[in-house]
Amino acid sequence: MLIKQVIEAFDILDSSTVSGADVVSYLKSIRPDADACTYPLEGTGEKAGKSTDMVKVRIPGSRGKSRGGDAPTIGLLGRLGGIGARPERVGFVSDGDGALAAVALAAKLLDMQNKGDFLDGDVFISTHICPNAPTAPHKPVPFMGSPVNMAQVNQEEVSPELDAILSVDTTKGNRIINTRGFAISPTVKDGYILRVSEDLLDIMQITTGKLPQVFALTMQDITPYGNQIYHVNSILQPSTATSAPVVGVAVTAETMVPGCATGASHFSDVEEAARFMLETAKAFGRGECKFYDEEEFSRLEMLYGSMKHLQTQGRRES
Numbered sequence: 001m002l003i004k005q006v007i008e009a010f011d012i013l014d015s016s017t018v019s020g021a022d023v024v025s026y027l028k029s030i031r032p033d034a035d036a037c038t039y040p041l042e043g044t045g046e047k048a049g050k051s052t053d054m055v056k057v058r059i060p061g062s063r064g065k066s067r068g069g070d071a072p073t074i075g076l077l078g079r080l081g082g083i084g085a086r087p088e089r090v091g092f093v094s095d096g097d098g099a100l101a102a103v104a105l106a107a108k109l110l111d112m113q114n115k116g117d118f119l120d121g122d123v124f125i126s127t128h129i130c131p132n133a134p135t136a137p138h139k140p141v142p143f144m145g146s147p148v149n150m151a152q153v154n155q156e157e158v159s160p161e162l163d164a165i166l167s168v169d170t171t172k173g174n175r176i177i178n179t180r181g182f183a184i185s186p187t188v189k190d191g192y193i194l195r196v197s198e199d200l201l202d203i204m205q206i207t208t209g210k211l212p213q214v215f216a217l218t219m220q221d222i223t224p225y226g227n228q229i230y231h232v233n234s235i236l237q238p239s240t241a242t243s244a245p246v247v248g249v250a251v252t253a254e255t256m257v258p259g260c261a262t263g264a265s266h267f268s269d270v271e272e273a274a275r276f277m278l279e280t281a282k283a284f285g286r287g288e289c290k291f292y293d294e295e296e297f298s299r300l301e302m303l304y305g306s307m308k309h310l311q312t313q314g315r316r317e318s
Contacts, residue, residue: 002278005104005111006271013083013100013129014092020053020129023103027057031110035060041128041156043148050147052082052130054156057106059113061285064122065161071121072163074284075244076277078102078126079153079169079234081144082133085260089135095144095259097170097251101274102127108278121285126157135260141173143233144259150225150234154241162244164284164291166277169235171250172257172264176216176232180266182273183213185248187292188222188239191307192300199289200247200280207276215250219310227313233259240311245291249273 012018012026020038027036035058043050063069083096092100106125112118128148136145146153158165177183184204187194196214204212217236220229224240235248251273257264283289 002104002108002271002274003267005107006100006267006274009100009103009107010092010265010267013096013103016084016086016131018083018129018131020055023055023129027106027110030107031114034110036106041148041152044152045149047148052128052133052147054128055103055126057125059106059109059119059123059125061121061123062118063120063285066122071285072287073122073124073161074281075124075126075157075162075165076102076105076281077157077165077167077238079167079237080127081136081146081234081259082130084131084133085135085144086132089260089262091262092265093144093259094172094257094261094264095170097265097270098168099127099129100265101168101251101270101277104270105274105277108274119282119285121281123281124162128153138173140175141256141258142260143173150237151241154237158238158241162242164244165238165242165246166249166280167235167238167246168249168251168273168277169233170259171215171233171235171248172253173259174232174256177213177250177252178254179213179252180254181208181213181252181269182276183215183250183252185215185217185236185250187245187247188217188236189245189292189297190243191222191310192297193217193219193222194292194297197247197289197291199283200291203279203283203289204276207279208272213252215248215252223310224313247291249277
């Protein structure tokens with residue numbers, strides 16, 4: 001379980017002055033040699049002058065690439081606009097659950113290594129820390145905005161070394177998935193929305209003890225932000241910047257909850273989602289979890305061509 005880590009991480013993140021350095025200090029207090037770093041990411045264009053603190057953690061596996069091994073690497077990305085909307089709202093916002101899950105996962109994996117438990121493959125964890133992000137209009141409920149452009153975050157979090165990605169994000173401001181807990185998305189790869197991974201469904205029902213929940217995706221949701229097209233949220237934005245398969249892990253609610261709402265985080269839901277991601281990382285590193293069927297994907301591309309243009313901003317308006 002990650003209950004301890006979720007509580008400790010929340011205590012750090014629920015602060016008007018929290019920084020990436022605070023998160024790294026917490027992680028190094030667990031394991032002093034932890035490969036964890038932070039740095040400011042400055043906004044560009046219309047967001048120039050604003051910034052957020054990127055946090056990156058690499059957990060080496062016993063057979064991971066960082067040690068010359070051949071086990072695959074998984075990325076666990078905490079997606080969000082910000083963990084706080086100060087001064088408009090006081091406290092930790094619903095949108096911060098992605099960062100909370102990511103920090104708790106890093107803490108748990110480091111604690112596991114202290115106790116002699118190493119995963120087979122490397123695990124890369126990344127999120128960003130901003131306690132004073134802007135809010136943004138969105139239907140059916142307001143979203144959290146971001147102090148930087150989404151493409152900038154993608155560039156920092158997504159790299160060629162990642163063989164698969166789980167992207168965890170609060171996904172409560174919609175009428176698409178209406179259940180407390182978390183839900184996963186179909187696998188997205190190179191502009192294709194593929195069938196839901198049976199292996200991930202198995203892991204989900206084992207970790208939750210319930211039937212798995214899957215949320216719907218549209219073509220719009222897997223296109224890059226900035227194209228003036230409606231997106232359910234940013235959960236699948238990493239898929240626009242990589243050829244690796246990406247699955248969204250959505251922390252959900254029965255009712256529509258604004259991303260900028262405070263007092264709307266549920267420890268049990270965040271812990272359950274994080275525990276699912278941890279078990280997926282274990283199985284993926286062992287080669288026992290596939291995000292998609294490689295042969296079927298090759299046949300799709302042979303029959304219908306590349307869909308990579310959906311990873312771009314598309315044609316310019318005339």
